[in-house]
Amino acid sequence: MAKKTENQILVIFGASGDLTARKLVPALFNLFVSENLPKNFVVLGASRSDMSDEDFRKRVVTESKYLKDKREELNTNDLEKFANCFYYHDLGGSYDTDYSNLKKRIEDLKSKHNTSGNIIYYLSTPPSLYETIAQNLADAGMSTQKNGWKRMIVEKPFGYSLETAKELNNGLQKHFEEHQIYRIDHYLGKETVQNLLVTRFANSIFEPLWNRNYIHHVEITNAEDGGVEKRGGYYDKSGALRDMFQNHLLQIVSLIIMEPPISDAPEDIRDEKVKALRSLQIMKDEKTLFNNTIRAQYMPSTIDGEKVKGYREEEGVAEDSTTETYAAVKFFVDNWRWQGVPFYVRTAKRMPTKVTEVVIHFKTPHHQIFQDSGMSSKDNKLIIRIQPDEGILIKFGVKVPGQGFKVERANLDFYYADLAETNVMEAYERLLLDAMQGDATLYARADEVEAAWAFVDPILDYWANGKDVRMYGYAAGVWGPENADDLIEGVGFWRNPGPELTDEPGYCVLC
Numbered sequence: 362m363a364k365k366t367e368n369q370i371l372v373i374f375g376a377s378g379d380l381t382a383r384k385l386v387p388a389l390f391n392l393f394v395s396e397n398l399p400k401n402f403v404v405l406g407a408s409r410s411d412m413s414d415e416d417f418r419k420r421v422v423t424e425s426k427y428l429k430d431k432r433e434e435l436n437t438n439d440l441e442k443f444a445n446c447f448y449y450h451d452l453g454g455s456y457d458t459d460y461s462n463l464k465k466r467i468e469d470l471k472s473k474h475n476t477s478g479n480i481i482y483y484l485s486t487p488p489s490l491y492e493t494i495a496q497n498l499a500d501a502g503m504s505t506q507k508n509g510w511k512r513m514i515v516e517k518p519f520g521y522s523l524e525t526a527k528e529l530n531n532g533l534q535k536h537f538e539e540h541q542i543y544r545i546d547h548y549l550g551k552e553t554v555q556n557l558l559v560t561r562f563a564n565s566i567f568e569p570l571w572n573r574n575y576i577h578h579v580e581i582t583n584a585e586d587g588g589v590e591k592r593g594g595y596y597d598k599s600g601a602l603r604d605m606f607q608n609h610l611l612q613i614v615s616l617i618i619m620e621p622p623i624s625d626a627p628e629d630i631r632d633e634k635v636k637a638l639r640s641l642q643i644m645k646d647e648k649t650l651f652n653n654t655i656r657a658q659y660m661p662s663t664i665d666g667e668k669v670k671g672y673r674e675e676e677g678v679a680e681d682s683t684t685e686t687y688a689a690v691k692f693f694v695d696n697w698r699w700q701g702v703p704f705y706v707r708t709a710k711r712m713p714t715k716v717t718e719v720v721i722h723f724k725t726p727h728h729q730i731f732q733d734s735g736m737s738s739k740d741n742k743l744i745i746r747i748q749p750d751e752g753i754l755i756k757f758g759v760k761v762p763g764q765g766f767k768v769e770r771a772n773l774d775f776y777y778a779d780l781a782e783t784n785v786m787e788a789y790e791r792l793l794l795d796a797m798q799g800d801a802t803l804y805a806r807a808d809e810v811e812a813a814w815a816f817v818d819p820i821l822d823y824w825a826n827g828k829d830v831r832m833y834g835y836a837a838g839v840w841g842p843e844n845a846d847d848l849i850e851g852v853g854f855w856r857n858p859g860p861e862l863t864d865e866p867g868y869c870v871l872c
């Protein structure tokens with residue numbers, strides 16, 4: 362049975378920004394359509410722009426381009442009902458101000474809509490404002506849980522390094538308790554990412570093999586065909602390692618390497634994830650960092666007859682930028698289960714296609730009976746497709762009909778699209794609903810975030826200050842720099858996947 366969602370108010374700081382219209386409101390729209398919003402519910406957008414309630418409704422609901430197709434799902438009455446949930450409060454020129462007016466506005470809305478004292482504060486502002494907002498809320502007596510719970514959702518980036526992440530955690534924890542803080546990572550809202558837990562712990566056929574005795578190496582690819590689009594200014598200060606690897610990809614890694622939790626209770630799962638992240642072998646010396654990391658930047662190119670800009674030509678990007686748009690890292694996990702198993706993880710923009718997948722490569726059988734089978738180059742693989750064409754593929758050997766024992770690889774596949782349950786929630790929809798219900802399982806805890814930064818920090822430091830550090834180039838639209846496979850030397854090559862799960866590797870778009 363679906364959990365009950367208590368009446369509440371959602372206050373969005375930074376509500377005039379793109380995220381509110383692009384992600385949050387469409388997620389709320391879906392929750393409205395599926396009748397998952399609480400009975401009494403309002404959204405109060407707060408930011409520094411001068412807007413009326415009506416302006417805000419137009420901007421994020423009735424005239425929003427992000428709801429263009431969705432609006433047709435509702436009749437006029439229901440659309441109006443949804444739009445009427447939205448209110449706006451102008452904070453004046455600064456987020457660092459006295460919040461008593463905001464408090465009064467919330468009190469008024471609470472009485473008018475009977476929403477009770479439950480409040481979620483969603484911080485969709487630059488991270489430099491998080492602590493200021495938390496402090497002003499606390500100073501105005503708006504973090505107290507005496508008259509209803511208070512929760513705070515914070516967007517990434519959560520820190521810029523281990524030190525800044527710790528400062529941020531300490532700063533927020535001065536005003537809110539850890540259990541009130543929800544650090545969002547939208548990858549955890551993806552069904553296929555959550556399914557990593559189910560694949561591992563709801564089956565008995567994978568877990569016995571899920572260790573160094575049977576797994577040869579693990580490969581994770583996160584590729585995007587798009588470039589930095591309009592976010593050059595932000596991205597140039599961030600780069601692929603901070604933007605994708607430290608958060609989304611290390612979250613996926615933690616779900617792959619973690620030990621079985623005692624139960625599916627949020628803290629049981631999060632405890633195991635922290636342990637997993639803490640067991641990543643931190644690379645300390647320059648030689649190790651040189652040998653195990655590759656960074657690169659996309660260069661101008663022509664894709665499908667169209668000229669595509671190089672990274673340094675993008676708006677907001679410095680002409681001599683050394684920010685990586687491609688990051689590949691090889692690492693090990695220092696624990697009993699994973700000792701000696703290499704992990705290869707890469708993320709990049711301007712690749713041939715958009716795809717995220719995990720590939721578990723199994724060892725070849727301990728004793729080769731079929732000497733001439735040609736199977737040694739055809740290891741068993743478990744391919745977990747996070748997106749798109751979501752599903753799971755197992756590659757296994759079958760006998761080629763005829764004399765002798767030649768082996769070929771066959772596919773055993775499952776697709777999410779084949780499931781009868783068609784209402785798959787989008788990431789933000791799922792995560793918002795979880796926060797509304799007080800379920801923090803899919804949110805990152807302070808120690809998780811810090812453990813991830815502890816692993817990433819030395820790489821960033823090496824890339825910024827290392828002696829022999831290199832920045833490679835790759836033409837927009839190819840699978841990274843030419844030497845990308847060097848990282849996997851002796852093991853093989855990256856599996857360069859196509860848009861469909863069963864596409865054979867090597868897919869690329871030819872100009």
Ligand code: BG6
Pocket residue numbers: 585604605
């Ligand atoms: C965001 C990054 O967190 O994730 C973006 O900031 C990236 O740079 C995006 O494009 C990718 O998300 P998804 O869900 O499209 O894979």
